[in-house]
Amino acid sequence: MEALLPYIINGISAGGQYALIAIGYTMVYGILRLINFAHGDVFMVAGLIMVYTTTSMPLYISIPIVLVCTVVLGFVIERVAYKPLRSAPRMSLMISAIGVSYLIQNLAFYITGGLPKPVLNPIPWVSDTITIFGALTKRVTLITPILTLVLVFVLVYLIKNTKIGMGMRAASKDFETAQLMGVKINSVISFTFIVGSFLAAVGSILYFTNYPSVAITSGSLPGLRAFIAAVFGGIGSIPGAVVGAFIIGLCEELIKGLGYSTFSDAFTFALLIVVLCVKPTGLFGEKVTDKV
Template structure:
């Protein structure tokens, strides 16, 4: 039963990575940039949930909704203030700006919330289920996390394929200038992408801190990097790729912790990434479109 427990916990952690990876992969696919501040939006989201739920005693749902709304606004604000003026700048300038925004958010959180770790109260009170005569326990957080991730994935894939803004996203990710010629508002589409990614980051923050209940201003940075890894792993720019990359990363990490060494787990995760990229440089589901000119 040990293996099954590790696997399920891995799936749950992987689901959180997948939700975060969506933010990286969508922004990369559409704005062609790596938003390294994405991980820190998760941390802000978690603090918002903590403040409204534990601090002000609001119901869980209300507090998560507030967190989503604030993170969505924050993501759009970051895009408008920090990235939009650099639309025609080199990739390196945008990357450095993103790292700068990441430190800015961490330090702002440090200033507001202090450096003392906060013990986060889980947003899910359900105890979960016990199977196989008490040998296999699955916590409520684990189950809800996996289900939330799957719902988000299905909804997002439907959105991109079937709605007008979703179509616009696909067009912008394929060819920004041609999209403009079709009448698509490229700036608006990029802004929407940041909004969706950051809203999802708020959900990821609440779920992450419910499983690992220690919240500091640096809480978002390591999961952020791992989720970015997951996005590359699955094939950056691909929504199903983010799901597969995230889940695999979570499972590998948990199994490595259980059977090899908890200190080496991260090293193993990144070693697997390097091997995958050596074999398939575009990631598992990455596309290599051959264009005829």
């Protein structure tokens, strides 16, 4: 137990970061029925922007810049790559998402020169080392789950109680009918991407504060894990995504703690396949019936 404690703490922290990414996946899937493959790369870009801005600007400017740039990126991706394909088959939408992911990675490679960017100036106070129950860790590992839960509660409140939140719920229930009922579908979708990218940016700041460097591929694995968390929790459901993310984060770190780090990702994917085969709607997902 003593030996596993650091892994449990890390697992909860990783779970918080995955949760922030997973919400972006689950909301987009809920409305557009699209696996936004580019979301992991948006996360990576946020990390890169953080590295660039924190080395040249004070913290109170750089953090807002990271958040704003990421949100703009998410918004632009939706407008340019997904909106023109709204009436196209779902497969084209997914191909477009894969294309965007490919494009972002290659552009990032071109701009950064291909070498991983070291995180030189991590955010001061949160990256201090502290001791909990005799386990050494950074303060960010404690802050992450708390901040995640706060953000999730705010988001759930927004979705339950605001007009645009109602629009989001309506669109995810029935896209066409929502349109007929006067929901401004384009602004609802844009808002979804904005919220998703904002949370991914927050997740990215927390993730890369704890990490030595940002590489152009460092978004894809956390992205996939977060997506699996979203599927595990029941895609389309925000509480589901959060619970799934914490479970996956914990499991991965525990497997690493037991000495099987090669298989931590394999386990995650195996979990995905088992969930998809046994209960495709996930933990909290709604049951969908296929109509002819």
